[in-house]
Amino acid sequence: MIASPNIWHWPEVYEQENRAQDTHSAVYSALRVDTDWAGLDVVDVGCGTGFHLGMFAKTARSVIGVEPHPPLAEAARRRVGHLDTVRVLPGSAAHMPLPDESVDLVHARTAYFFGPGCGAGITEALRVLRPGGALAIIDLDATAHPYGEWMLADLPHYRPRVVEAFFDAQGFSLRRIDTEWNFPDRGTLERVLGIEFGPKVAARAIRETPGTTLAVRYRLHIRRKPRGIEVGGFSGSPAD
Numbered sequence: 001m002i003a004s005p006n007i008w009h010w011p012e013v014y015e016q017e018n019r020a021q022d023t024h025s026a027v028y029s030a031l032r033v034d035t036d037w038a039g040l041d042v043v044d045v046g047c048g049t050g051f052h053l054g055m056f057a058k059t060a061r062s063v064i065g066v067e068p069h070p071p072l073a074e075a076a077r078r079r080v081g082h083l084d085t086v087r088v089l090p091g092s093a094a095h096m097p098l099p100d101e102s103v104d105l106v107h108a109r110t111a112y113f114f115g116p117g118c119g120a121g122i123t124e125a126l127r128v129l130r131p132g133g134a135l136a137i138i139d140l141d142a143t144a145h146p147y148g149e150w151m152l153a154d155l156p157h158y159r160p161r162v163v164e165a166f167f168d169a170q171g172f173s174l175r176r177i178d179t180e181w182n183f184p185d186r187g188t189l190e191r192v193l194g195i196e197f198g199p200k201v202a203a204r205a206i207r208e209t210p211g212t213t214l215a216v217r218y219r220l221h222i223r224r225k226p227r228g229i230e231v232g233g234f235s236g237s238p239a240d
C-alpha cells in the first residue's frame, strides 16, 4: 500500500476536497473524449471512499471500486450500496481480484500510479483489460503554477519531468487539463490545503490564495491494450 495520509487520516476533509475539485468537470470531460465508458465495464482502482464511482455508474454497464485500505473500502461500500451495478472489492493496483480480460477501462485518480515503480500496476491493468481497453491515470501536474510550486516545495525529491518521461516511455499519451477548484468558504479551503501539504507549505499556499478559488492543472495519461498480437522487442525490418 502507498501511504495516503490525506484521505486515510482526514476522510471528511478529503470529501470536501473532492467536492471542491474540478467544479466544471474538465477532467471527466477529457476522459470521456478519449475513453467513453458508456455501456462498458469500469474499474476505479484506489477508489478511496468511492467519490467517483457514482459518476461512472451513470452510463457504465458495471463499475468496480478496488481499494486496499479497509476503512475506505467500507466507506465506499456505504456510499454506493443503493447502486446495483457497482461493487467495491479489497485489492490493490498490483493485485486486482478480477479475471483476465474482464473490463474495458481501468481508472486511477491520484492513486498508486505516481511514476517509476508502478510497473506492477501497469502489468496488472493490462491483464484485466480486454483488448482495446484503456488504463487512464489522472494525477496533479506539478509543472503548473501555483499548485505545482507548492507540491515541489513540499516534495523536494519529486521530479515531474522524470515522471512524465516514465509514462511516455511506457506508451502512455499525455493531456494536460486546466481545472478550477471552488470552495464554499475560506475555512474549507484552508482545511484542504492543510491536509495536502506540510504546515509550512500549507501556510504559504493559504497566504498566496486570495478568495475561494484555485487553479489546478492535471495530467491525464492513457495507454490502450492492443487489439491484436503485441510483438515485443522487434526493431529490424522483416528482411533482417
Ligand SMILES: C[S@@+](CC[C@H](N)C(=O)[O-])C[C@H]1O[C@@H](n2cnc3c(N)ncnc32)[C@H](O)[C@@H]1O
Binding pocket: 001, 002, 003, 004, 006, 007, 018, 045, 046, 047, 048, 049, 050, 051, 052, 067, 068, 069, 072, 091, 092, 093, 094, 108, 109, 110, 111, 112
Ligand atoms: C489520494 S487517495 C485518492 C482516492 C480516490 N481515487 C479519489 O480520487 O477520491 C489515494 C488512494 O489510493 C489508495 N492506495 C494506496 N495504495 C494503493 C495501491 N497499492 N493500489 C491501489 N490504491 C492504493 C489509498 O488507500 C487511497 O484510497
